[in-house]
Amino acid sequence: MKQLKQIHPLGWNILIGTIFGRMATSMSIPFLAIYLTQVKGVSAAMTGTIIAVSSLAGILSSFYGGYLSDKLGRKKVLLTSIFLWILVFIGFGVADSVLSFFIMNALNGVCRSVFEPTTRALLSDITDQKNKLLIFNLRYAAINVGVVFGPILGIFLGSAKTTFPFYIAAAIYTLYGISLLLTFMKTELASEANETSRISFREAFHVTRKDKLLLLTLVGIILCITGFSQLTSTLPQYFAMSPEIKDGARTFSILLSLNAVVVLIIQYPVVRIARNYSPIRSIMLGNLFVGLSLFSFAFAKSIWMIGLVVIFFTVGEVLLFAMMDVLIDEISNPDMKGTYFGAMGFTQLGNVLGPWTGGLLLDSYGVSDPAILFGCLMIITLSGLPVLLLVKKEMEKKVTIIKQHVHV
Secondary structure, three states: HHHHHHHOOOHHHOOOHHHHHHHHHHOOOOHHHHHHHHHHOOOOOHHHHHHHHHHHHHHHHHHHHHHHHHOOOOHHHHHHHHHHHHHHHHHHHOOOOOOHHHHHHHHHHHHHHHHHHHHHHHHOOOOOOOHHHHHHHHHHHHHHHHHHHHHHHHHOOOOOOOOOOOHHHHHHHHHHHHHHHEEEEHOOOOOOOOOOHHHHHHHHHHHOOOOEEEHHHHHHHHHHHEEEEEHOHHHHHHHHOOOOOOOOOHHHHHHHHHHHHHHHHHHHHHHHHHOOHHHHHHHHHHHHHHHHHHHHHOOOOOOHHHHHHHHHHHHHHHHOOHHHHHHHHHOOOOOHHHHHHHHHHHHHHHHHHHHHHHHHHHHHHHOHHHHHHHHHHHHHOOOOOHHHHHHHHHHHHHHHHHHHHOOO
16 A cells, blocks of 8 residues: 555556556457458458558557657657547548558557557656556556456447447547646656657667667567467457357457456466566566467367466466566666667567468468467467577576676
């Protein structure tokens, strides 16, 4: 309770806004794949491409967005990106052609990849070191509270058959944006633009490009996210196409809500145990859980078996994402928090490779041989383990060097 009282008003604003924001996006975006294939008749591969372009656009914009949040200040970047995002949701509502959905999802990726790293950098700025694990995990919990209700609302609103829920998402983000504006007006940040304001974009890129630890971390997390992305890209298509799964869209929405509920139930005990170990160990174990559970989907036919696999998958998700922000905060340059969190946008390459690979595998093998489909996805995911092991060794080496300097 004492730690909760120390959370900055902007921190509470972001946490509450995250709940409703994720509720809005999870009642619309995850159903886009089903809407495109079942209503618009778009192929699985093209649908995967449309879903993937959001992350591809994010990759190209997140680093620059993070850099701008350091250079121009969190306030300007947050407010600009969220009000542009509102226009994108309206665009989804009126979209009708494959090209229009492609463009809207690309712009969705740009707005999300600028807004999200900036909120994480702001939370880092306004939170004491001892409370950072708490604030990052509260944010993660807020995401999942939103995702508990979002898919259920999506089914109620018919998100698999209409784009109307995107208008509701626009309204919710409008309220979020206004609340941020009012909170910024009532509070003052210690520093809106820090030392990085004197560093050019080229210099910031050069610093991060030379950071071996950061680069290895990005590669490892890309492979983790490639596996995790199957939850909202390949799986909904697989459920909708499989003759052995009744009412795939409804099954998917139930499992998405189950995923979020399980996160909320297990997050605190899992994080309580994981905090006794380095964040990289947690991420490695999470990668293993996600990879193995993906393969298990090939043999799960009943709703109960699928639910069990989703729970196993969710344990891996918590191990991955509960510690990811903490890991980046640990390895980042203190004067370049926004830039480093922005660099995390490159991990969205996993959200490009995941839907694209899953779509190709679905087109190639269909749902008749799920062992091949999910076996390939498992192998891709688990290939992240050797890379993460190198990250662990680099972190240990860095700690040793720091200790030697202290003793000298």
